[in-house]
Amino acid sequence: MQNISEIKSVEGEELPTPEYTEESKTPEAVVENIEKPVQEVIKEEPVVAAKKPVAPTTGTGQTPAQHQQASGKPVVNRSVRVDIEKLDVLMNLVSELITAKNGIVSVSESEKSEAAQSIREQVEYLESITTNLHESVMKVRMVPIESVVSRFPRMIRDLSKKLNKKMELYMSGEETELDRTVIDEIGDPLMHILRNSADHGLESAEIRKERGKPEVGSIFLDAYQDGNNVVIEVRDDGNGIDIEKVKRKALEKGTITPEQANNMDDKAFLDLLFRPSFSTSEKVTEVSGRGVGLDVVKTKIEGLGGDIEVKTELTVGSTFVIRLPLTLAIIQALMVILGDEKYAIPLNTIQTIEDISVGDIKYIRGKEVISFRENVIPLIRLSDVLDIEQREKVENLIVVIIQKGDKKAGLVVDELIGQQEIVIKTLGKCLNNNKLLSGATILGDGEVALILDVNTLL
Amino acid sequence: MEQQKIELGEKKALDVKQFIVTKIGKEQYGINIQYVNNIVRMQKITRVPKAQYYYKGVINLRGEIIPIMSLRLKFELEEIEYTKDTRIIIIKTDKQNSVGIIVDAVSEVVTLDEEHMEKPTVDGSESRMQYIAMLGKHEGTLISIINIGSIISEID
Incomplete structure (x- = not known):
């Protein structure tokens, strides 16, 4: 990231100042400049900044990418102006990379051989890289x-x-x-x-x-x-x-x-x-x-x-x-199974997951409630809300406790799959889903899972 | 989709449009080719709860989520089992949005000019007529040209 911004700021200098010409006259000189250690380029930066007024950071359609130097050096506004569309392209590519990664994860998990073990290790490494990459791209898009x-x-x-x-x-x-x-x-x-x-x-x-x-x-x-x-x-x-x-x-x-x-x-x-x-x-x-x-x-x-x-x-x-x-496109979610369908619940809305015995369900005004940490919270049977055929009755319910603001509710699900990083895709304007869903995501095996909108459930 | 029949030449001056001919039951329906983005085979459709009854759900088409509508349900016809001829026609509604529609089969692409198209006589008895923009005549058969806007924009 650091190096890229350096390249940009050097290339962006179209009219070299006299002090600068020696180094940036020819393309080779530019390359030479890039290869220099970061510190050296920074040293020259004040010259550039002094000669050229700093671009306003709130230009339309532009995103300022600010790089604050952690060292004790005086803070110079070293930023690159990038078209937001280019950042959108970058973000989309990151999303696709994460979808592809999820694909590899699901394949490697189904393999049991010894070779698969080392693949899994590499996949874990890949996973941490894509997460970091996503975070970095997101940070570039962030504006105070x-x-x-x-x-x-x-x-x-x-x-x-x-x-x-x-x-x-x-x-x-x-x-x-x-x-x-x-x-x-x-x-x-x-x-x-x-x-x-x-x-x-x-x-x-x-x-x-x-x-x-x-x-x-x-x-x-x-x-x-x-x-x-x-x-x-x-x-x-x-x-x-x-x-x-x-x-x-x-x-x-x-x-x-x-x-x-x-x-x-x-x-x-x-x-x-x-x-x-x-x-x-x-x-x-x-x-x-x-x-x-x-x-x-x-x-x-x-x-x-x-x-x-x-x-x-x-x-x-x-x-x-x-x-x-904080982020619009990629979130952590809990994947659950209802009937034979898969759904994603955004992780940031989940408080805990509890095992509730059917005997603990109480009724208030005909509605099912449970008491949870001295609170009475409504129980929502997701299979009813989502018109899914209920599995046979069980004694113990898996209840995902969700929270938004002060409101809490317990969602009854059939099975838990686990936590996963998912890319949110819109369902488009044509489908009417009573706001129950906030979008869909593509799982590792190419299947589509729908993302529940917790706001409407509460 | 066999061969494309382009009858240019003497009819150059007329407004010529190409249509993809699809079958639903015994009837033929035409879709203006300019809206068609893709034609794919039947695949797994993920149900979307509480959606309009004629939407079967969504599919993943190369990383894009696309809502799928059953034209049979939309036309208030009975649903049939999917066969190897069943196709999903992906229609681009605008820059960002696509919709897929399920048809029984796709037969060919035809070129029709204004002379071979006429306005349908409005008969209130059949609800599906509201989705038909034009009637096209091609080699002795009738093709109902679907008004794409009317089948996807309707919100109910």
Whole structure:
């Protein structure tokens, strides 16, 4: 990686500076330059940097590949501008390499001979290389979210004037990195949520004073990495969401029936906010209140493979939590068997796998639940959900406990295959699968396995 | 797919299109060759739960996942057992998306010009007529030209 970037930066120098001509005049000289030890090239770098303004890192369709030197040398911005399409090609090649590797893995595992043993060792080596390669390519595609959020403080200042409310935006974790394609898409949803907080969230100065809050409202935008996810939280210390009001509005509009309302908890009411054309705002303002928005935000975020939830406390404030996957294309998954079909469950959503005896199943409102670590969690029979013929009844169920945010559920599966690195492929637009599946993957033997979307199961 | 019959020459001025002729039962259906990406033999189809009834599932075609539709089910006909003649026609719907459709057999490629095509008379009694764009006449047989857009874009 290091060497490639060196080559690029030398070749990219089209107009050699006088100091530089001696070495880069002829093609041979360039080659010579490449073969030099890295340190030497770095030494020359300041000359280059001084002569040529550093390219802006946020050019459209370009991904900056930043290489920070670990040594004590002064940090010079040494980056290469690469077309995102070239990176996509690279990523696809890595995906195919991993599929091919999975093929070799499955062949080598079926062999029992002694020769197969050494093949297996080499395959393991290959496996670690492809994993590292994938990680490196992914890192090249990563961009700090700073490039998106840096425009928000100004937007909030403008809003503050327009809405005649005093407010301040506090941001943290701008250095958190996300895949370039996610970065391109996440700007609008974030902006929408911030505008929401500024307009609906924060109260007017008088009400704030009454409630003993500081006159200046605060909005926080925190980004951080959490395992295989990047979490972006938008929090305000405003009014919070009035769940009673949401309920009233939903009944008024016929979004839900009174019977449904009786069975819904606070969380379910909050989910209504993400329904299309739902707004609790009494008046439409220039900033918001039209009822288009949060549903678009949700669709967009789910399209990126993430999810959004909202937490709120009346008069204290509300928090929107956006969770985005670090990588879009390749994930670790648990392969399971249901009937005679294979399915993949993303590993990052799995908490544990338990053996549950049928006798331990309890019923709440006619639904099966189990108690797990002092929590009561619903049991989902995947074979029912996926219309798979159930195998004969067994005494002990294999239950995969999944978790997303605060929500947990136990998925009943027939058999476990094991952990595997899989490449996510889309199912296309034509198939309607009620969002149960987030895609498909090709297994080592060329068979197709479907990937369960845990979000819809919970 | 035997030989291609190209009847150029005197009909040069007319709009000439090529169609792949497929069979479903006794009827012949034509698919404009410009949409066809590939024709493959029947292979293992992975069922996709909760999909539309006429989608049999997905296949792996050289590393690509392609949804497979049964034209028989789509046309509300009875399904038959797959034979050695059963084919999947891979249709490119746009740059990124492909759909495969299962047909009983693929017979040939024909070239039809405007003179040999006419609009079907609309008869509401048969639901599958909504998927037919044109009727083509070729050597005394009738070929129903399928409107590709209508069979794959419909969301229900």
